[in-house]
Amino acid sequence: MKKADCKISDAEWIVMKVLWEEAPLTSTKIVEAVSSNKNWSPKTIHSLTSRLVKKGFLGVNKEKPLYEYYPLVDKRDCILDETRSFIQKVYDGSIHLMLANFIKEEKISEKEIEELERLLNKKNNK
Structure with a gap:
């Protein structure tokens, strides 16, 4: 994992904590895990996940039928x-x-x- 300049929002921290706890996870599993604590729509959680990928905090394995996400930062x-x-x-x-x-x-x-x-x-x- 790379050293991080962790400029992420409070909402993004919640998604990252899920993936630090258990990874890799599909977006469905991420939504399930986050939804157990937050009353957010799946679309919101997908947006947060996509944003973390764009920022370089999450990686995506696209070789499986369902994409799997994993942390790139410690x-x-x-x-x-x-x-x-x-x-x-x-x-x-x-x-x-x-x-x-x-x-x-x-x-x-x-x-x-x-x-x-x-x-x-x-x-x-x-």
């Missing part, structure tokens, strides 16, 4: 790209500001605090 790469974009846009690139905001404003469980401490300690020991 989920983890897209998540990291989206995270960096969010931090840059909202917090001017400051991870410190983002973390401080969440720690002050959100309810964080003891387990989550321990996990954050573990990650920070691991990062600090590198």
Whole structure:
């Protein structure tokens, strides 16, 4: 899979998540999977799938009677790209500001605090 510059819409993310979970899938299977969570028409889902193919995020196997779609980008790469974009846009690139905001404003469980401490300690020991 290629490294991604994951500039995709929220709706496109839903289709991508389906294909990252299980691929390859026919358009019928994609519609079924997306429709189980969203009340979108099959035409909308087909349009999103086609758009993702045009953008280079999905590939299509046209050798079978029913086309099968599969991701061309790695989920983890897209998540990291989206995270960096969010931090840059909202917090001017400051991870410190983002973390401080969440720690002050959100309810964080003891387990989550321990996990954050573990990650920070691991990062600090590198």
